Amino acid sequence: MESRKTTIVDIAKQLNISKSTVSRALSNHASIGLRTKMRVQQLAAELNYEPDLTAINFKQRKKFLLGVVLPSISHEFFSSIVSGIEDVAYNKNYTLLLGQSRDDEGREKRIVETMKDHRVDGMLISISKNTTNYDHFEMLRKNKIPVVFFDRIPNMNNIHYIASQLESGMREAVNFLVRKGHKHIALINGPTNLPASKERLQGFENALKKNRIKPNPDYVVYSDLTQEGNIAATHSLLSLKRRPDAIIAFNDYVAMDAIQQAKKAKVKINKDICFISFANEAICNYMDHPPMASIEQFPYQQGEKATEILLNLLESPAAEADEQEPTYHNILLPSQLVVRISK
Structure with missing residues (x-):
């Protein structure tokens, strides 16, 4: 026995x-x-x-379980964020419950509701590109489940979040291209409803103006971030009478599709048209013609910091509840241009 x-x-x-x-x-x-x-x-x-962890958790009214919701774990960017989250959570004896929205608002809502029903202690969320209704996030607030958003942030007041400072990265990218002699710079942006897309556009236009270049509306196109959307956006730029001599892409995957489409059009990559992308993922190292530069957004550090914020909220919930005006953590990590081809 x-x-x-x-x-x-x-x-x-x-x-x-x-x-x-x-x-x-x-x-x-x-x-x-x-x-x-x-x-x-x-x-x-x-x-x-x-x-007896079960008894301890019951006494502390904790399950030591964190919910993580993100668009897709298959992208290196998000898997790096999860690594940062997991490393901090592991050191504090927390386990992760992971869900992928696959950029579907309904799926995201269902995952959030399921994690709420499983009584996770707190949640870390990066919203889908198609999410426009935030009722499921308000539900978490009503149920007193603390949430920290990362990378893709909803347009909501009074939330905790951490993201990359996209405007500064965009400014570096435009300045780099202007120094190389480029004046006809285009942007393949993401979905218009994403705050990250709006921040990219604002940084792009401001950087052009500071370099005394008048923004050309024809040089700003949008993609839904699917391969088909990326190809269509690139085709619209290549079809212009005055083609751009440089293209800044929403991320490395958009750049990869754009570069393939440009090659089919007999464009000499980073000669006829130079490319810069966001994210600086490892896939760029395996491309025959990688972007000339990429903007590092430090995903691992985003995951680390987001988890630290959430655990601090969980360790002192009473202090926050007693405050008349709670302090909300809004952190923007500086981005950094990483040059791959200096010529």
């Missing part, structure tokens, strides 16, 4: 002390003297004592 597990009661009886004293000694509570702590912890080790 399987031997019975040692409990706090067993340790308390052998040492002739209370259960509460044993519990505090095992958790290194400041109210317990060093000698008592050593006696308790030594006996616990001898008896192979293992804490």
Whole structure:
């Protein structure tokens, strides 16, 4: 027969002390003297004592479970974010419950509701490109489930989020191209409803104006971020009477499709038309003709910081609830232009 597990009661009886004293000694509570702590912890080790995590979690009203919702884990950008999340969560004994929206608003809503029903302690969310209704996020707020958004941020007030400072990266990209002699610079942007697309466009237009280049509306096209959408957006630029001499793409995958389409049109890559993309993913290292430069958005650090914020919220929920005006963490990490081809 399987031997019975040692409990706090067993340790308390052998040492002739209370259960509460044993519990505090095992958790290194400041109210317990060093000698008592050593006696308790030594006996616990001898008896192979293992804490009852279910009982501890029930007492703390925690499951030590974090929900993570993102568009797709197949993209290196998001898998890097998950690695950052998991590393911080693991060190704090939290487990992740992961869901992919696949850029479908209905699927995202269902995942959020399921995680709420599973009583996750908190959630980390990057919204789908098609999400325009935020009722499921308001539901989490009403259920007092703290949320930290990352990378793709909803257009909501009073939320915690962390993202990359896209406008500064766009400014670096435009300045780099202008220094190379480019004046006809185009942008393949993402879906218009994404705040990240709006930030890219604003940075793009501001950088052009600072370089005394009048923005050309024909040089700004949009993609739904599918391969078909990327190809269609590129074709519209290549069909212009005055083709752009440089294209900045929403991300590396958009750039990859755009470069393939340009090659089919007999365009000499990074000669006739130079390309710059966002994200700086490793796929660029395996392309025959990679973008001339890419804008690093530090996804791993986004995941780390988002999780640190969430865990701080979970460790001090009462303090936040008592505040008349809670402090919301809004963090933008600086992006950085990484030059691949300097010529």
